[in-house]
Amino acid sequence: MLNRLPVDVNPFRLVEQKKCLTGLMSPQQMPRLAEMVLAETGDFAVELDFTRSVSGLPIIRGYVRGTAVLECQRCMQAVEIQVDCTVQVALTTFESDERPEQEGFEAWLVEDDRLFLQDFVEDEILLALPLVARHEQCEPLKALIEALPEDLPATESEHTDDAPQGRKNPFAVLKDWKKTE
Secondary structure: OOOOOOOOOOHHHHHHHHHHHEEEEHHHHHHHHHHHHOOOOOOOOEEEEEOOOOOOOEEEEEEEEEEEEEEEEOOOOOOEEEEEEEEEEEOOOOOOOOHHHHHHOOEOOOOOOOOEEHHHHHHHHHHOOOOOOOOOHHHHHHOOOOOOOOOHHHHHHHHHHOOOOOOOOHHHHHOOOOOOO
16 A cells, blocks of 8 residues: 555546555645544545446545544544545536436546545545534533523423512513403
């Protein structure tokens, strides 16, 4: 396995040559991912096979595997997210009339016959990450109900019409509103 992947490639040439690129990519090479990760975890293993689909579309198949350490949105501690995404995209250009969606592929627009592997791999990793990173089981950083006084349990406040001790209920005026009409 190569240690480094090329910066940019001509994907259509690689499809014609039926090349397979394998290597490692560091999170520091990917600026959008580097903003999200908390700690240095290690490189992502990448394998990209440039080939054609059954109907002749130029496609990239492969995988990206690694670990990203993100901040849990419940407890604000580090959580390790395993990234194991399968890559399966069809290469298209502006002039192309092909419809890769009909064969079950996502389309990847290639401009100027260049594919920046760093951007391509980073996009695949970002799509594989969960929308909200969190542990399976953890306690929130803050109590979920902060508006209630400490001495009044949550169950009592839901069923009483009166305001907590020492506070005037702003809606008390509305209690007799329907009776006057």
